[in-house]
Amino acid sequence: MSNNNTKHFLYFAYGSNLLKERLQLNNPSAEFYCKGRIKDYTLNFGNWKGVESSWHGGAATITESLGDDVWGAVWKMNKSDLQSLDKQECVEMGMYRPLEVTVETEKGELSCRTYKMNECVVTDTSPQYKQVVCLGAKQNNLPVEYIKKLEAIETNNYSGPTPLNQIEDVMK
Template identity: 60%
Template sequence: MSGAAAGCFMYFAFGSNLLRERLQLANPSATFRSTGRLKDYTLNFGLWEEHVDNAWHGGVATIEFSPGAEVWGVIWTLSDENLPSLDNQEGVSHGMYAPLEVSVETDEGLMLCRTYRMNNFHACPPSPQYKQVVCLGAEQNGLPKEYLKGLQATQTNNYTGPSILDQIRTVMK
């Protein structure tokens, strides 16, 4: 099983952090390592409390144990110094997400990665902006076309106001 270099950790992203510009807003050390798939999990969108506002104005990605399913994503290498900012982005201290160690299949073999799973999951469709960021990240990193088609088919909540996508767009220009 491959590991990260000293002073670094590997992070498996499957939601908005698939997009490099999104992840690097708060975690500038993030560098692409590989794409990979997490077996026996499925991707879902929701909220950690039934009625909670968030910066994305809708459901966000999480993984749920599901034998036979798979979730594709990106493995990023991050400096240990970015662990607190990544945990903060994922709302660990607020109980939104819990860190999880997973073995991700890659062309280089299995890689042990940190990822996050939502606590107290309540299904909720994502905003169109969140879905767009996830799909842009999947395209940017060459995730399988069939997987991307599944992401593109995700129903949204039709939210039309401002979101984090506005900040990401300024970075992408």
């Protein structure tokens, strides 16, 4: 019979999925496991092939960058949520591709699934997307210096509706 390791996987979130309420909209099994960082990457925001997302600005992605690191949350998830996570990250469309990364955590090094945008055109993010990322960073107790770095990110000043409205309804 299968052991526990085959029923779950670890997912490293660094963007909007840092926020529990956002991730659990489509992935109810997600449980916070620990915080951690990936080395030699930097956080960027962009649009896939330049196409604007439902957030009306750039979505988070990671880019290889020696000496930098990206902090995030490691979520333990049922494998049954893998398909919905891939769908949320638009893997089938080719927007993001899954990636195995080594995450440094207080529990040691963990091998986790994460996502990286394909054909990313770097652009400013919307204030709403930035807000979700910052809320998630605080919710998961990421380092204060890293949160300050996130809070300093420039936005495009978009002020219309975004998926944040759906998340706010869940948080009420």
